[in-house]
Each structure stands twice: as structure tokens, then as C-alpha cells.
Amino acid sequence: MESYSPSEDPGPAFCVGHHEHNRLITVTPRVIQNVHESNYDMMTVPITTSHFHSRVLRLLSSYLADLQSPTHDDHIGTMATTSNTRPLVVPSLSTADSYLTPNDATSQLVGVTSTWIDLCSPDPLIADLSRQVLMLEVAYAAFCGIGYLLIPGPKLHHGSLHSEGVIYYARAVQDALNLGPYIQFHIWLQMVDNPAAEVDTIGDLAPLARAEYTHSNEGASASIDPFGTWEAWDSIRKTCKYHTRLFVALTLPKQLPSLFVQSRWHSEPVHLLTIEGSAFLKNQKGYPVLSKSHQGFIAKMMRLRTAPWILLCGVGPIPGLENTGDPDTNQASLSAADYPSLSQAGKKHHDPTPHLSYIRNLQQRQPSRTAIERFGVGYQDYLQAPLQPLTVNLESITYEVFEKDPIKYEWYEKAIYKALRDWADQKKPTSHPDGKVIVAVVGAGRGPLVTRALKASAEAGVEIDMWAVEKNQNAFVLLQRHNDTIWGGKVTLVQSDMRSWKGPLVRQQRAQATKEPVGESLGIESSLLHTSKKSENDPGHEPEVAEPAVCYTHVDILVSELLGSFADNELSPECLDGVNDVIHPDHGISIPASYSAHFTPVSAPKLHADVVNQTVSNPAAPETPYVVMLHAIDFLSTVDTPASNESSNPANRASTPSGSFATTEFPTPLVQTAWSFSHPNRHLPPQSRMQSTISNAHNVRQTRLSFPSQCRGVCHGLAGYFETVLYGDIELSTNPVTMEAKSADMISWFPIYFPLKTPLSVPDNGEIVVTMYRQTDDRKVWYEWMVEVYALERPTASARTVPVSYAQAGLPSVEAAARPNSRAGCRRVRVGMSDLHSSIKDGCLM
Numbered sequence: 001m002e003s004y005s006p007s008e009d010p011g012p013a014f015c016v017g018h019h020e021h022n023r024l025i026t027v028t029p030r031v032i033q034n035v036h037e038s039n040y041d042m043m044t045v046p047i048t049t050s051h052f053h054s055r056v057l058r059l060l061s062s063y064l065a066d067l068q069s070p071t072h073d074d075h076i077g078t079m080a081t082t083s084n085t086r087p088l089v090v091p092s093l094s095t096a097d098s099y100l101t102p103n104d105a106t107s108q109l110v111g112v113t114s115t116w117i118d119l120c121s122p123d124p125l126i127a128d129l130s131r132q133v134l135m136l137e138v139a140y141a142a143f144c145g146i147g148y149l150l151i152p153g154p155k156l157h158h159g160s161l162h163s164e165g166v167i168y169y170a171r172a173v174q175d176a177l178n179l180g181p182y183i184q185f186h187i188w189l190q191m192v193d194n195p196a197a198e199v200d201t202i203g204d205l206a207p208l209a210r211a212e213y214t215h216s217n218e219g220a221s222a223s224i225d226p227f228g229t230w231e232a233w234d235s236i237r238k239t240c241k242y243h244t245r246l247f248v249a250l251t252l253p254k255q256l257p258s259l260f261v262q263s264r265w266h267s268e269p270v271h272l273l274t275i276e277g278s279a280f281l282k283n284q285k286g287y288p289v290l291s292k293s294h295q296g297f298i299a300k301m302m303r304l305r306t307a308p309w310i311l312l313c314g315v316g317p318i319p320g321l322e323n324t325g326d327p328d329t330n331q332a333s334l335s336a337a338d339y340p341s342l343s344q345a346g347k348k349h350h351d352p353t354p355h356l357s358y359i360r361n362l363q364q365r366q367p368s369r370t371a372i373e374r375f376g377v378g379y380q381d382y383l384q385a386p387l388q389p390l391t392v393n394l395e396s397i398t399y400e401v402f403e404k405d406p407i408k409y410e411w412y413e414k415a416i417y418k419a420l421r422d423w424a425d426q427k428k429p430t431s432h433p434d435g436k437v438i439v440a441v442v443g444a445g446r447g448p449l450v451t452r453a454l455k456a457s458a459e460a461g462v463e464i465d466m467w468a469v470e471k472n473q474n475a476f477v478l479l480q481r482h483n484d485t486i487w488g489g490k491v492t493l494v495q496s497d498m499r500s501w502k503g504p505l506v507r508q509q510r511a512q513a514t515k516e517p518v519g520e521s522l523g524i525e526s527s528l529l530h531t532s533k534k535s536e537n538d539p540g541h542e543p544e545v546a547e548p549a550v551c552y553t554h555v556d557i558l559v560s561e562l563l564g565s566f567a568d569n570e571l572s573p574e575c576l577d578g579v580n581d582v583i584h585p586d587h588g589i590s591i592p593a594s595y596s597a598h599f600t601p602v603s604a605p606k607l608h609a610d611v612v613n614q615t616v617s618n619p620a621a622p623e624t625p626y627v628v629m630l631h632a633i634d635f636l637s638t639v640d641t642p643a644s645n646e647s648s649n650p651a652n653r654a655s656t657p658s659g660s661f662a663t664t665e666f667p668t669p670l671v672q673t674a675w676s677f678s679h680p681n682r683h684l685p686p687q688s689r690m691q692s693t694i695s696n697a698h699n700v701r702q703t704r705l706s707f708p709s710q711c712r713g714v715c716h717g718l719a720g721y722f723e724t725v726l727y728g729d730i731e732l733s734t735n736p737v738t739m740e741a742k743s744a745d746m747i748s749w750f751p752i753y754f755p756l757k758t759p760l761s762v763p764d765n766g767e768i769v770v771t772m773y774r775q776t777d778d779r780k781v782w783y784e785w786m787v788e789v790y791a792l793e794r795p796t797a798s799a800r801t802v803p804v805s806y807a808q809a810g811l812p813s814v815e816a817a818a819r820p821n822s823r824a825g826c827r828r829v830r831v832g833m834s835d836l837h838s839s840i841k842d843g844c845l846m
């Protein structure tokens, strides 16, 4: 791997913008120049002015004055919202309604739609008026060439009504997406739903909803809901079918919520992080700084494939662009603490933009990227079809990429070294008449493992007879070249599919040709040297050749690397079955000795959107496992549990400033083992003489695993990993739980992703049950997977007697869950079930 110095890593570039609630200027190229001179990258502009706001309020007021109050329709049991009332129509914009005008600066702006509307209002009049305002603004922004729009998020609380209007909001956003076909829309959301923070200000339409439609607050005591705003976002993007131009703008509060909430937002398409001046702390010198947990979260977000922009809000004006002379400016939103103190003002080098300076400084201090991050640049959350190295010959460049791994080859060398040392120390017999240990690399590629085996032999001081088998005729040319130039002709090369390789051919010693048991003196079993099997394929077969005779013998150490992202998905089991008989039946070993497949359910909205897009041209797309460098995902089942109350728990890890960026780790996933394979297989069933094809039934696997899920979310699919024991305690792992300890910094494999055609909603304190198969028809291998979601219900006194048959009652199936954990006593109610997905069409050919 090429040498790398962290100081050369420029780290992620921060794009920082400035937001002012009421910017009262027309943005021209000159203004943009001013913005850049102040070290900002962009700025926001409101689409409409306070003049427009007043006009709409006047319109509403006169309309309401003429309107008869709505009547209750007893027949349909709802308010008469469909009667022939005269509609209220907002007239189109006039010059005084917007400062925005199309010019060269427009593309550098983020437009902001009005905050005073209420698309979720329970009063249809207010909701419709709000929708009209939004549509006028979006249409004008699109006309002016605005590329990015910020839309204030849905109002979630109306008296005792909660989140009732989110669907209306979502429907309006869907219309907006069609109206502005070149605009990227950002729904501006808080990280958690805090009803107390959702306050109406003067001029807002929300409080103008008519009493007939609103419910009083009596009896309702809404509390903070950590996933409330995320749930609203989920409804919006679902309604908009995971639209590729729909993103989140997330406001970072002064105190961050738990890591569970942070990790959820990390998996969503957050393209803007907005930070209010009031979210900053003050350091000892009085300068604004962010808490360690904010720094950690920002660092994580900045490592995403599309790093979010940062928008500073309420941090004072851009120097030179003060909204002077207008009583309506946002200066009122600044607290006294935001102004320089007298002593600061007296200093010559007073910083007019200390918040921006801090963010720029934070950018400089971003931790350097890890080996895998550098390696995977551009591949984060990018779906790739798994390799099929058995049926497709790999290109040299693909091998070159493998060979950059700083860990894999090192670990293989250690494993071979240890195996050879043990061989010598335990005085194990060898399969070579000369007493050398016979080592074969099967699937040698361009030969890196051969080089490592030779090195391990030299280091261990144990002589080996080295063989390399490769079926890729192109890679074989390179193996021959390496043998001439690097290995000094010490390696016997075999160009063959390993499944038809009969084993190493060795020259017997003269004495052996007379069938004397010399093996004994060499520590080699005589049976090995003198078996006279009939089949040519059988190791131990002794061809009738003139002396000194050559005969097939066994391999002592068979080295292979045929693993895929899900361990067995590149058909390592099937290939190694084909060389099983080549390995010495008593003392022969395989490196790897075993490998296992692991998985866990995940929320992966970006991957889901990509799979949906691919389905247009490829109907099999949602039934294909993909290799992906997973980043923007959230683990739905974790070994940690969230604090019960997000705001009042002082021990909440995320809100506790930690010592470094790296300590802000997201919760640890529960990754479970699906199945495993070990080699050599001492129980390989004999092949039936009745069948022309070889039965592969022994490589079928199936599993059904249950994953408790603590927080509600959406399951888009499964993240798959592998672990392998090379030899003894030398292991490789891509499992996020064990990788650090077993093979940190290994880059050869990205995880695998098994998508779900239709995402499944998961309730709080739910359970996700996955059934998975590894299937074969003796010609190919494929996977099948299905996900069920259960809600766990504590039985109420009246519900303790479960109906005789829920199926008869037409209700979801119910299973009594007698589980040995805190969930014991709950009944499992199935609330969702996926199709049985199958990758049979894209199965791996044997």
C-alpha cells in the first residue's frame, strides 16, 4: 500500500452558510462577493417579504369576516369541509412581495419559504391558505433559478392533536417537488419533538385556526418524543416516495439528544446542519465554541459521502451586509451576549464573525480519515454487484485493489507461520517424500499469498514444497512471471480449476519406488505413499511410471482466499469441497479453518432509494444482495438501550462532553451468526453414482434469528458481514462488533446488503425476526430472506385470555412469547411481514 501521512489528508471541506430570519436585501453578485470575502460560502434568502405576509393576513381576516361559521355534518360525523364555500385564493406575487430577482447570484442562494404558514393546520382554510403560499413561493423560486429551498418542518402539535396534519404537509411537499423540478428541497426539522419549543409567534397562521377545528389542551400533557420529528420526516419522504431531491435540514439543539437519535439522523439524507448562535457555549476567553458531543456528531456527519453544509443562524450579520435602517431586521433575535464586549470591541483585531471562525477552526481539526475511509472514497453507500470470481476471470486491477489491504496478507502470513511452527514443534508427519511440508495456495490470483507463504516458511525455518493453483489463465501469466523473477522457480504452478486438481505430483525416492515404507523414516504415513486407488482423481493414485516414479500426494496446508462479503457468497464452500480430498485426511489443514456469515437489520433510506431507482430497469434489483461500504445506515437492534427520558437524563452519553471526537460512538449493533462452514470437511458425503451432477445439499443452510429493537424505525434491509478463523487465534472479521479486535483496518471486503422490496415499520420495543436460507440446485447457489416485525404487548387484565384463533378472527397472528429476558410475559403481535425475497435469478454459478 502506498505510504500515507495524515497531514496530507485535507479532510472534509466544510461549506458554511449564513442565515438571517428576515434578510431585507436583493442579493446581487456584489453581495455574494461580500459573503465570500467574509469567509462564508453561501447565504439564505427569504422568498417573500413581510409585505406579502401582511397581505395574506389581511386577506384572511376579511375572508373570515364574511364567512359563515362551518357546520358540523352529523351524517358523516365530520366538519363540513366539502360544502360549496367560496374558496380563498391568494393572488400572485407583486414586486413588493419579494426581494428575490433572477440574476447571476441566484444559484449561490438557499431560498427559505415562509415560517408563518401552517400546512398541518386542522382548519382546512388555514391549511389550504398555507399550501397556496408555499406553492406561490416555490413557483417563484423555481422561476428565479433557485437551486436549494429550505421549507420549515411541519407543526406537530395543535392543542391536544398530535401529528394529525403531517400527511397534508407531505402532500404539499409532493406538489412542490413537481412544481420546482430543478430544486433540491430541504425539510427543516428539529432533532427531537419538543412540544414546549413549538411556540407560535405574532403573525403565524396556526393560532388563527377556527375553534371548531381545534381541540383544547385539556388533559393533554405532551412530552418530548425523541423520534417524533424523525417519524414526521418518515411520513413525508414515504409520501414523496423517497424522492431523490428531498433532503433534511437538521437543527442542532444546545443539548444533543441520545446517540440513538443521533445515529438515526446520521442515516438520513441530512444535507444541511443548522446551528443557532444560542447552541454555542462560551469558552474561557468568551468565544463561542461547540460542546464535544456536537463536535463528535459534526465529525461523523462530515464523513458521509455527501457531507452536509452548515448554516449558521442568528449569529449576527455578515459584515458589510447589515440590515440597517429597517425596524424589521433580525437584530432583535440577537442577545446581548452576541455583541462584542467593550473590551473585545476595544481590541484592534475584534473578530466580527466568531461563530464562523470557530467552525472554520473545527474544519482544520477534523480527525484524519481511517484506512478504510481513504480506500473507500466515492464508494460509501454505493451499491455494487458482488464479484463472481469463480465464473468470471478477474482483471489485474481488481487483484491490485485487493493487494492494497494492509491487514489481510499480514494475517495470512502469521497464520501460515504459526501453522508451520506447530508442524515442526509437534513433529507432525508431512506428505512429501523429502519431509517438506506441502503448502498449496488454491485460487492464487497474482500470487500475494504465495509470496507470504514463502516468507512464513523462511521465518519459521520450516521447509515447504510450494504449489499454486489458479484457473484464471490471465492471472496465470503473471504467476509464471513471478516464479521466474521473484520466487526463483521454487513454486510449482498449476493452471486448473481447483475442483479438478488431483493434488501435487511428487517424485518418489528410489527406495520408495520399490514400495518400501520410507514414509515412516520421514515421518510420512506409509498408507499415503502406497495406496493404489483406481480413480485418477484420487490423491494417492500412483501412476505406473518409470523410476524414479512420480505420484500424486496430499497437501498438508491448503491456503485459500475465496471469501465474499457474506463469507460463503463467492462459493468458497463449493470450491474447497472440490479440493477436500487433496488435503491429507489425517493431518492436513485448511487456512482458513472456518468462516461464518453474520447479519443485523438496518434502516438504510439511501440504499432503499437507490434500489427503487434500479428497479425501473431491473425488476430483480430488490432481490439482489449488494456489496456496499455501509455508512448512512442505522442499526435497528443494538446491545445498548436508550435512556427512557431523553431530556432529563443527565447521564445521557451524547450530551456528556467527551474527551475526543472518537468517543461519540453510536450504539453497538446486535450482529448474529447465520451459519458457518469449516474445512477440511471430514464428513463430505460420497457422491451418488446415480447422478451426473455432484450433490451440493450439504452446503444448504438456514436460520431464523430474532432481533429486539429498542426504538421505532423502518427496516429497509439486512447488513451482512463475515468472520473467519484462519488458524488458531488468527482471525479476520468485517463484523463491526469484532472487526476492531480481530482485524482492524482491513479493507478488502465491504459488507453485504440484503434489501427489502417494501420497507417495514418497526415499533418501539419491537422485535424483528429474520428467516434466511442459503439454497442450491447443484448448479448454482442463492439466498432467500424474509423479515417479520412484531410488537411486544404487555397483556392488560382484559386481554389476558387470548382468543382461540386470531387467524379465524382475521387478525394478525399472535404468539405468546415466553422469552428469558425482560420482554418475558409480553405477547408478540405480528405487525409486518416482507415477501420472501430470493436471489435465484442472479444466483452464483458453481
Ligand SMILES: C[S@@+](CC[C@H](N)C(=O)[O-])C[C@H]1O[C@@H](n2cnc3c(N)ncnc32)[C@H](O)[C@@H]1O
Pocket (backbone or CB within 6 Å): 389, 390, 393, 394, 399, 402, 403, 442, 443, 444, 445, 446, 447, 448, 449, 469, 470, 471, 472, 475, 496, 497, 498, 499, 560, 561, 562, 563, 575
Ligand atoms: C478473491 S481472489 C484471491 C486471489 C489471491 N489469493 C489474493 O488473496 O489476492 C480468488 C482467486 O481464486 C480464483 N478461483 C476462484 N475459484 C477457483 C477455482 N475453482 N479454481 C481455481 N481458482 C479459482 C479466482 O480466479 C481468483 O484469482
